[in-house]
Amino acid sequence: MTAFKYFQENWTPVINKYLEKHLADDIDDQKISQIMSYSVMAGGKRLRPLLYLATLNTLGRKIDDAEIQIACGIELIHTYSLIHDDLPAMDNDDYRRGRLTSHKKWGEAEAILAGDALLPLGIEWISKASNSAEMVTIITKAIGPNGMVGGQYLDIDSTNNTSVANDSKYIDKMEWLKTGCLILASVQMGAVRANATDIEKVKLSDFAKVFGRAYQIYDDLVDVVETSQEAGKATHKDKEEGKNNTLTLLGIDQSRQELKALIKQAKDDLNGLDSDVLGGFLDLYKKVL
Amino acid sequence: MTAFKYFQENWTPVINKYLEKHLADDIDDQKISQIMSYSVMAGGKRLRPLLYLATLNTLGRKIDDAEIQIACGIELIHTYSLIHDDLPAMDNDDYRRGRLTSHKKWGEAEAILAGDALLPLGIEWISKASNSAEMVTIITKAIGPNGMVGGQYLDIDSTNNTSVANDSKYIDKMEWLKTGCLILASVQMGAVRANATDIEKVKLSDFAKVFGRAYQIYDDLVDVVETSQEAGKATHKDKEEGKNNTLTLLGIDQSRQELKALIKQAKDDLNGLDSDVLGGFLDLYKKVL
Numbered sequence: 001m002t003a004f005k006y007f008q009e010n011w012t013p014v015i016n017k018y019l020e021k022h023l024a025d026d027i028d029d030q031k032i033s034q035i036m037s038y039s040v041m042a043g044g045k046r047l048r049p050l051l052y053l054a055t056l057n058t059l060g061r062k063i064d065d066a067e068i069q070i071a072c073g074i075e076l077i078h079t080y081s082l083i084h085d086d087l088p089a090m091d092n093d094d095y096r097r098g099r100l101t102s103h104k105k106w107g108e109a110e111a112i113l114a115g116d117a118l119l120p121l122g123i124e125w126i127s128k129a130s131n132s133a134e135m136v137t138i139i140t141k142a143i144g145p146n147g148m149v150g151g152q153y154l155d156i157d158s159t160n161n162t163s164v165a166n167d168s169k170y171i172d173k174m175e176w177l178k179t180g181c182l183i184l185a186s187v188q189m190g191a192v193r194a195n196a197t198d199i200e201k202v203k204l205s206d207f208a209k210v211f212g213r214a215y216q217i218y219d220d221l222v223d224v225v226e227t228s229q230e231a232g233k234a235t236h237k238d239k240e241e242g243k244n245n246t247l248t249l250l251g252i253d254q255s256r257q258e259l260k261a262l263i264k265q266a267k268d269d270l271n272g273l274d275s276d277v278l279g280g281f282l283d284l285y286k287k288v289l
Numbered sequence: 290m291t292a293f294k295y296f297q298e299n300w301t302p303v304i305n306k307y308l309e310k311h312l313a314d315d316i317d318d319q320k321i322s323q324i325m326s327y328s329v330m331a332g333g334k335r336l337r338p339l340l341y342l343a344t345l346n347t348l349g350r351k352i353d354d355a356e357i358q359i360a361c362g363i364e365l366i367h368t369y370s371l372i373h374d375d376l377p378a379m380d381n382d383d384y385r386r387g388r389l390t391s392h393k394k395w396g397e398a399e400a401i402l403a404g405d406a407l408l409p410l411g412i413e414w415i416s417k418a419s420n421s422a423e424m425v426t427i428i429t430k431a432i433g434p435n436g437m438v439g440g441q442y443l444d445i446d447s448t449n450n451t452s453v454a455n456d457s458k459y460i461d462k463m464e465w466l467k468t469g470c471l472i473l474a475s476v477q478m479g480a481v482r483a484n485a486t487d488i489e490k491v492k493l494s495d496f497a498k499v500f501g502r503a504y505q506i507y508d509d510l511v512d513v514v515e516t517s518q519e520a521g522k523a524t525h526k527d528k529e530e531g532k533n534n535t536l537t538l539l540g541i542d543q544s545r546q547e548l549k550a551l552i553k554q555a556k557d558d559l560n561g562l563d564s565d566v567l568g569g570f571l572d573l574y575k576k577v578l
Contacts, residue, residue, distance in 0.1 A: 029443070032439060032442045089396075116408075119409070123425065136416040149405045
């Protein structure tokens with residue numbers, strides 16, 4: 001078993017247990033707790049919290065309860081973004097992670113509020129466990145108008161907009177903001193938390209930027225390569241809905257070439273660091289190559 | 290001119306100028322900046338940022354640029370909550386502060402995203418300017434599932450629910466969470482920022498709790514007492530839409546009595562503090578008495 005696989009199999013259940021317990025115990029209203037849990041516990045890969053923990057591992061910091069709470073805070077924020085992206089006014093998706101999306105299951109107002117509740121709760125967990133305003137600033141910047149939400153805005157603004165279809169700069173920016181910023185923030189928070197040196201911070205940020213860029217191409221490839229049963233959500237949707245992304249711009253073969261090049265670059269960025277676990281995240285992409 | 294009036298007329302333009310400048314300068318995408326500004330600059334009373342600043346004034350702390358950024362961060366968060374409350378799936382309001390609501394003006398996806406952008410940006414401003422994880426924890430707790438969003442959930446869950454119409458405990462809790470929590474947090478953040486003593490913290494929290502409770506009754510009275518032109522939004526709506534609140538429970542006369550009693554209590558809570566400015570906020574309620 002690779003170091004990454006071992007790390008993933010060790011910490012994923014810890015993350016899931018923490019999320020399940022604290023969404024049940026810490027939220028006063030049982031119904032809203034249930035609605036939030038429904039989406040959080042739908043079986044995601046926990047990629048972003050694992051990236052945070054793996055960054056600590058690379059830098060030799062012990063993983064304790066506080067680290068798990070911070071990691072889980074990141075996952076709450078990621079889940080909020082999925083719930084809102086799926087809303088009828090946005091991508092209008094009926095399925096996510098193999099089950100009905102939040103608004104299909106509970107109603108639209110409930111889904112909006114579940115997202116609105118997960119976002120500040122995620123930041124609260126990060127703030128309380130870290131006692132670091134610097135980490136709060138990193139995560140809030142990453143998900144605000146110059147980050148994730150800005151990317152989602154570019155996405156809805158460009159859907160069915162043919163003038164954007166061949167604008168690779170626009171598409172690169174949109175994809176970076178939508179997906180890359182939160183991935184980068186997960187690694188950067190780990191670097192701050194583990195008191196990384198300036199050189200380590202640069203290497204880790206470079207890795208995370210390339211990893212995040214690769215992730216978006218991977219995600220787009222999943223949309224065309226996998227059946228909806230494998231992916232747990234509707235696939236082949238992007239083209240039907242007039243979505244513009246790297247894949248619609250480059251086509252499948254060239255997207256795969258681009259992904260391979262990014263994987264190599266990400267490995268190089270980790271040179272000189274203890275990267276057995278963190279570098280192993282790149283194995284994820286193999287299934288679409 | 291009262292000390293409160295002077296304070297209000299001095300700082301409101303400073304708040305407005307900061308908001309306008311930084312929503313224009315600090316947000317990369319001009320269109321999303323415009324959509325966010327549209328709602329933030331619609332001419333609110335700036336009650337919560339002023340409460341934060343007045344708490345500093347009570348405790349003798351100088352108001353500088355950092356304090357204005359924190360105050361404005363609170364206003365961004367308040368504006369996010371208004372935009373989402375107005376959405377078709379929620380209260381479905383067409384007008385707010387005398388102009389079209391965000392979703393009527395820009396579209397539903399744009400309004401959801403404007404709220405989703407204002408929330409983390411508001412926290413970022415607070416986090417950066419204060420460098421205090423304690424203040425971030427106060428604000429995120431106040432607006433999460435056990436605070437403001439929890440109250441909004443109870444509200445939509447109880448609309449047109451006759452079993453709740455006479456349940457004063459449920460209504461009190463809902464109104465407290467929806468409105469009171471953010472008001473209390475504004476004062477508590479000021480107390481933390483100005484290094485209040487434990488006794489001062491208790492007095493200020495007691496005042497803010499009563500002020501927040503009074504504010505909700507005041508807001509409900511505005512709905513029945515004012516014409517929509519005066520209020521800048523649809524009035525007489527709560528009853529038509531089957532909303533349950535203290536007013537529908539107690540009636541107008543008894544609500545006014547309750548408001549008067551709360552004003553007296555709030556004044557008493559400030560005994561022993563330099564409360565010329567902070568106590569003056571209670572004058573706001575005179576127009577519905």
